[in-house]
Every structure is written in structure tokens, then in C-alpha cells.
Amino acid sequence: MKCPNCGNELEEGKLLCEHCGEEVKIVPDFDIELEDKLKESINDMLQDMAAEELLLNDSHQDPENKSANDVTNDPSAYFPTESSSVRKLRILIIALMLVVLAVVIAIFTMHSINEQRYHSFDYQYQKAITCAAENDYLNAINYMERALAIRPADLEVRLLLAEYSEKSGQQEKTVALLEEILDMGTEYPKREMVYDKLLKIYESEKKYIKMDSLLKQCDIPHIVFRYNQYMALKPEFNKQGGVYNETLSITIKGNALGTVYYTLDRTVPTIDSTVYETPILLESGDYVIKAIFVNAYGIESEAVTQHYVINRSAPDGPVVKPESGTYAEPVLITALYDAETSVYYTTDGSTPDRSSIRYRDPIEMPYGVSNFAFITYDASGLCSKVVNRSYQLGVQANFDAELALQVLRNSLWASGKLLDADGNLPNKPGSNQYKIKTLYQTEKTIYYIVYEECFDAAGNVYETNEIYAIDVNTADLFKAYKADEGVYHLQSLE
Known part of the structure; x- marks a missing residue:
């Protein structure tokens, strides 16, 4: 069928031209059977009128002069002698009946057109759009529901119906429609928008379990990434279970902010199990680690099990x-x-x-x-x-450790490095203390090796890198320089 305004082809059932926007008036085919019945009724009426006239004439004629050929099917043959007024009356009655018949046909035709138009998809859809533009969402919903009943597989209609339902405060209905769209339209180009809208509703209602479930079935990376914190995926291990010939350090992590719980006794972990905080060291033997992840919203993941066999023997000690x-x-x-x-x-x-x-x-x-x-x-x-x-x-010596240290402090005091024999410093707060660390032996004698430590006013203790050597028998003093472990070079303090 073509548009009467622009001449372009129209899809079957369309009442609006997609090219020029002209409304197409479709006049349904008239019922031929009804027309035949109407004609038959009029003809019967005329024949009845003719028969009455015939009976009237017969009552004034001699029956003997009447023949069978006098009867005819032509109604006009029965009115040759009727008066002008009677004839006009009959014509008027017939005309009125034809007018009534025409009116009935017109009413029937208009009713059929209106019925067809009212039940068309385009009519309901356009009425819904018009009502929505006027913020009349309740009527927009009614019209869009009728359009959806005509085209139940139209996802765009469902999306608009969900939008109108949301704006009219019908949240439960909105959710149901959005869920239906995701179930029906795996190839629907607006699925990302539908996921986002539905997840925002769940988020506002704090339905975190539903968010977790919906995200796990979502195949759109942008959506999963955007709402990742609401998911509780299985925790990830840095090493898969198996047989190893080395010690393993196992780390476990969740997909978002939350807590990992684990067990080593083959039981299923719960929130009362051990909290994972540091790597789990597997040295040798058979280990079964079960873990779950609980996100910040209390959603718990499925449990993951990893089985490790470590075939390692401990090294020998030194x-x-x-x-x-x-x-x-x-x-x-x-x-x-x-x-x-x-x-x-x-x-x-x-x-x-x-x-x-x-x-x-x-x-x-x-x-x-x-x-x-x-x-x-x-x-x-x-x-x-x-x-x-x-x-x-220890050592057999003429000067024991304490006496040898006193000789050293007195010598440093006399040289002015110390303020007194207690080790106090002359130019700054604090003191020096002296500690025998080890012994050093030469061919002739043995020495105490003494390290100097400074105690400053702040309470800090540190070595000054000054090392002294004291002869255990003579108490002779030397400045010592360490060349290697157990080897020192000595220089006299005199």
C-alpha cells in the first residue's frame, strides 16, 4: 500500500507514514454478504408491496377474466393505475429507507475504521509518547501497555514503559520490566544502559545481594568494572594447587575491598575462620587451603579449595x-x-x-x-x-677488665678528651663509655680490644668508630685499627 500524500510504500498495518508523517485513513473492505442481504431485503419489500397491490386489483376484477400470465415479477407493473399521491408516498418511503441504510453503512464503516485505528500499535505508541511529553505518565503507561500487548517482543517499548513507570513512582514495576529486557534481549544494543539503570535502583535500595547476582551474569566489562566493589568473587590464589618441590608462599586476595577468610583443616571457612593477613608458608607436606571472600557490603563469595603437596626435605644445619x-x-x-x-x-x-x-x-x-x-x-x-x-x-692477666678500662679512661681524661674519669665529655652534653668486645693475640702478648660508645643528651647510643687496645699484663694503651676479623693494627697513644 502507498501513502496517499507522498506516494511512498507503507509497511502493512502502519497508520502513520514514516516519510511525511501523514495519517493514513484505511477504509476496510465492505462486507459483500451484508450488501447482498440489504439488497435482498429491499427487493422482498418491493415484492410484498406489489403483491398487496395485486390483491387489491383482484378484488375488483372478474376472476374468470384473470389469467396466469397476468402475474409478473416487475414491481412497476403493479402500479400503472395508482394515483400520483400514493406513488409519491411510496417513493418517499423507499428513499427514506435508502437513507437509513446509507447511514447505517456509514456508521458501521466509521466504527470499523476507529476500531482498527484504536487497536493499532502506532496509535497506542503515539498516544503514549504524547501523554509522556505532557508529563501524564499514568495515561502514557496505559497506552504503552496496549502497544506492548500488540508487540510483546518490542524491547524499546518495554524500556519506555520502564521509564514511565519509574517517573510515576512505580519502582517495583520498573525493576520487573528492566529484568525482563535483560532476560529477553541478549543482543539488545541498549543493554548497558539497562544494566546501569537497574543496578542504580538496587544500589539506592541497598539490595547488595541482587547487585552481586546481576553483576556475575553481566557480560559488559564497563559495567562490571564500574560496580566491581559490590561483587564478591571467589578469592584468587597466587599459586594453583599441585605437587611442588619447593617451599611456597601463598597469597590470597579478593576482587575488591573486603576480607578473606581461610582454613587449613579442610573445613569450609566462615566469617569466624582465620583472617588472611600475611602470606601462608608451605614448607613440606600435604596442605588443603579453603578460602572465601566477604566484601565491604557483607556479600560472601563461594569457597575456593587449593590442594598442595610439597615434596621437600629440610637442609642440613651449618x-x-x-x-x-x-x-x-x-x-x-x-x-x-x-x-x-x-x-x-x-x-x-x-x-x-x-x-x-x-x-x-x-x-x-x-x-x-x-x-x-x-x-x-x-x-x-x-x-x-x-x-x-x-x-x-677470658684471660689470665695482671690487669683485669675493669682495671684496664679505668686506666684507659684516666689516660683520655688526662689528654683532655674526657672531662673526668667517669667519661663525661668536655665540650657537649653526654658521655663516652668503653666496652671490651674481644681479645687480640700477638706473638708477645694478648690485648683487650675496646670499642668506644657515645651516650648523647637525647639518650641515643652509638659507636664512635674509635677502637683501643690494652695490654692485659702491662696496661699499655694503643689506638687500634681493624684490618680483618681477628686482625688489628696498633698505634701507641704515648
Whole structure:
């Protein structure tokens, strides 16, 4: 069918031309059967009138003079002798009946046109748009619902209906329509807008569980990224479960701000389980880690399970020499270990770890009592058992340690470096203290090796890098310079 205004082709059922906007008036085909019935009724009426006239004439004629050929089907044959007034009356009646018939046909036709127009998609859709433009959203909803009933698969109509419902305060209906659009329109080009609108409604109503569920089925990256904080995805492990020949440090993280909970006893974790805060060290054996993530809105993820088998044997501890004991002359402490491992130690007997002092060179045995602890780590982080050593280093001397230190302080006081024999400083607050660290032996004698420490007014303590040597038998004083572990160069203070 073509538009009567512009001549362009129209789609079937369209009442508005998409090219010129002209309303198309469609006159339905007249019912031929009805027309035939009307004609038949008029003809019967005329025949009845003719029959009455015939009977009237027969009443004035001689029956013997009447023949069968006198009867005819032509109605006009029965009115040859009727008066002019009667004839006019009959014509008037027939004309009136034809007018009534025409009016009935016209009313029927207009009613059919209006019915067809009223039930058309275009009519309902345009009425809805017009009402919405006038902010009459209730009527806009009514018209758009009728349009949707005609085209139930039209997602654009559903979206407009959702918009009108939202503006009229019908939030529940709005949500239902938006959900229907997402269920029906996997290829709908406005899905991102629908997701965004629906998620904003859920957000305003604090329906975080619904947000999490909707986001997990969303395949639009922009939307997932924008609302990521509302999702509770399975926590991620830095290492997948499996068999390993090395120590593992397992980290677990969630997809957003929140908390990870885990178990190591094969039970499903809950919010009462251990909170993940630092990496989990797997050294050797069989481990099953189960974890969940709970986001900042209290939404809990599904549990993730990782099974690890660590086939590693601990490295041997270092071979430390000398053995524990009492010593009367300087000794260097050494540790022998595999080149692919590292050794760490402490000097107070506490258990060492990788944050402790790393052993690299022989250690001077401290003067007095000392307690060492050594441990070995391999490249994978597996450690050995701790090796402990206890030493006592002393010397037979004419000047014991305290007397030798007093001689040193008096000498420095006399030279003006100290304010008094207690070690106070002459030019600034604070004092110097002196501590025997070890012994140094030459071919002729043994020396106390003394380190100078400064105690400033703020309470800080630090070494001054001044080292002195005192002959244990003569108390002769020397300035000492360390060349290597256990090796010093001496210079007289005289």
C-alpha cells in the first residue's frame, strides 16, 4: 500500500507514514454478504408491496377474466393505475429507507475504521509518547501497555514503559520490566544502559545481594568494572594447587575491598575462620587451603579449595666451630654450609630467621659469656634445625677488665678528651663509655680490644668508630685499627 500524500510504500498495518508523517485513513473492505442481504431485503419489500397491490386489483376484477400470465415479477407493473399521491408516498418511503441504510453503512464503516485505528500499535505508541511529553505518565503507561500487548517482543517499548513507570513512582514495576529486557534481549544494543539503570535502583535500595547476582551474569566489562566493589568473587590464589618441590608462599586476595577468610583443616571457612593477613608458608607436606571472600557490603563469595603437596626435605644445619666451651685466648667462630644455602645467626640465643644477621665471614668470639644460634635456609625457603653454641672467653692477666678500662679512661681524661674519669665529655652534653668486645693475640702478648660508645643528651647510643687496645699484663694503651676479623693494627697513644 502507498501513502496517499507522498506516494511512498507503507509497511502493512502502519497508520502513520514514516516519510511525511501523514495519517493514513484505511477504509476496510465492505462486507459483500451484508450488501447482498440489504439488497435482498429491499427487493422482498418491493415484492410484498406489489403483491398487496395485486390483491387489491383482484378484488375488483372478474376472476374468470384473470389469467396466469397476468402475474409478473416487475414491481412497476403493479402500479400503472395508482394515483400520483400514493406513488409519491411510496417513493418517499423507499428513499427514506435508502437513507437509513446509507447511514447505517456509514456508521458501521466509521466504527470499523476507529476500531482498527484504536487497536493499532502506532496509535497506542503515539498516544503514549504524547501523554509522556505532557508529563501524564499514568495515561502514557496505559497506552504503552496496549502497544506492548500488540508487540510483546518490542524491547524499546518495554524500556519506555520502564521509564514511565519509574517517573510515576512505580519502582517495583520498573525493576520487573528492566529484568525482563535483560532476560529477553541478549543482543539488545541498549543493554548497558539497562544494566546501569537497574543496578542504580538496587544500589539506592541497598539490595547488595541482587547487585552481586546481576553483576556475575553481566557480560559488559564497563559495567562490571564500574560496580566491581559490590561483587564478591571467589578469592584468587597466587599459586594453583599441585605437587611442588619447593617451599611456597601463598597469597590470597579478593576482587575488591573486603576480607578473606581461610582454613587449613579442610573445613569450609566462615566469617569466624582465620583472617588472611600475611602470606601462608608451605614448607613440606600435604596442605588443603579453603578460602572465601566477604566484601565491604557483607556479600560472601563461594569457597575456593587449593590442594598442595610439597615434596621437600629440610637442609642440613651449618657445621659451627669451635664447639661450646670456655676459652682463654682469642678464637674465630666459623660456620660451614652448602653453597646453595644461606646461614643466619643471633648472638643472644634467640631463634634466627631470614631477618637475622647473615653469616658471611668468621666471627670474633666476644669477650665474656655469649650464646650463638645458627640456622640454614635453602633457595626455596626451607630451613634447617637450629644449631646453638655457648662460649665463655677470658684471660689470665695482671690487669683485669675493669682495671684496664679505668686506666684507659684516666689516660683520655688526662689528654683532655674526657672531662673526668667517669667519661663525661668536655665540650657537649653526654658521655663516652668503653666496652671490651674481644681479645687480640700477638706473638708477645694478648690485648683487650675496646670499642668506644657515645651516650648523647637525647639518650641515643652509638659507636664512635674509635677502637683501643690494652695490654692485659702491662696496661699499655694503643689506638687500634681493624684490618680483618681477628686482625688489628696498633698505634701507641704515648
